[in-house]
Ligand SMILES: Nc1nc2c(ncn2[C@@H]2O[C@H](COP(=O)(O)OP(=O)(O)OP(=O)(O)O)[C@@H](O)[C@H]2O)c(=O)[nH]1
């Protein structure tokens with residue numbers, strides 16, 4: 001591959017298809033290991049802009065089952081797929097991690113599929129940043145499509161908004177329970193609604209209710225969210241789900257919004273990286289730097305307030321070199 005020789009060895013291994021090097025790099029990203037930095041820098045320009053499909057939704061609606069079938073569908077179309085499952089840090093759902101792994105391990109022999117779960121223990125911004133970096137490494141490793149599963153809790157909604165090119169929100173027929181979730185923010189992020197478990201009663205009315213809701217919200221971007229009914233037990237609707245995702249990806253290109261989205265994501269990423277660095281440096285300095293320590297002493301002594309102290313701290317963003 002062109003220019004591969006100039007890459008650091010780990011990055012070259014990843015681009016060359018070394019799955020163990022890939023898995024190790026993602027672990028380094030997840031752990032905030034500084035060793036990930038050079039690899040990420042080297043791979044940035046190698047990562048093609050592939051669809052990153054975020055699949056969010058309440059616990060147990062069938063996200064993993066859907067992704068599993070979607071992976072099968074995409075493999076049938078000759079596309080390679082990487083799946084990242086962002087594990088909720090909530091102890092209630094800890095059990096599903098193993099379930100996900102077992103289900104996806106059925107494809108362990110297929111080099112065209114890569115499955116990985118990542119912990120979402122950090123702050124929302126941290127989850128988004130690590131997942132985005134992992135997705136980029138996966139794109140550099142040559143995967144055609146990246147699927148990201150998250151549980152629709154407030155924290156990871158943010159992650160999916162920040163990283164995915166197409167956001168799929170999965171719901172189930174008895175929509176009543178879901179309305180709170182919709183209000184909580186999942187509704188606004190959906191490019192595609194997937195009503196799963198349509199083998200259960202109430203599927204038709206759930207899809208109608210959803211269509212009414214969608215009609216009530218004007219689509220600012222010009223994209224009207226698609227609604228797809230699926231069942232993973234029958235199974236049905238998987239091809240339609242992929243078509244809806246593709247339709248949104250095509251819309252991003254035809255409307256010119258893909259570039260704007262990418263620009264926004266990169267800006268968010270850069271700001272996040274600077275915020276992290278400045279925060280770390282400042283925390284460090286508050287303990288080490290004599291002047292800053294005195295400033296902190298004065299706040300502790302109630303001589304000045306935290307806001308005034310913060311205004312006196314002007315961390316400089318290092319100039320571009
Ligand atoms: N009847 C029916 N059950 C389904 C369907 N899809 C998934 N299930 C079941 O729903 C349960 C949860 O499925 P998962 O795929 O693990 O759901 P999930 O959304 O990934 O779950 P979490 O990751 O724990 O939030 C399992 O018992 C599945 O067998 C479906 O289409 N119909």
Ligand SMILES: [Mg+2]
Nearest residue numbers: 063064096100
């Ligand atoms: Mg799951």
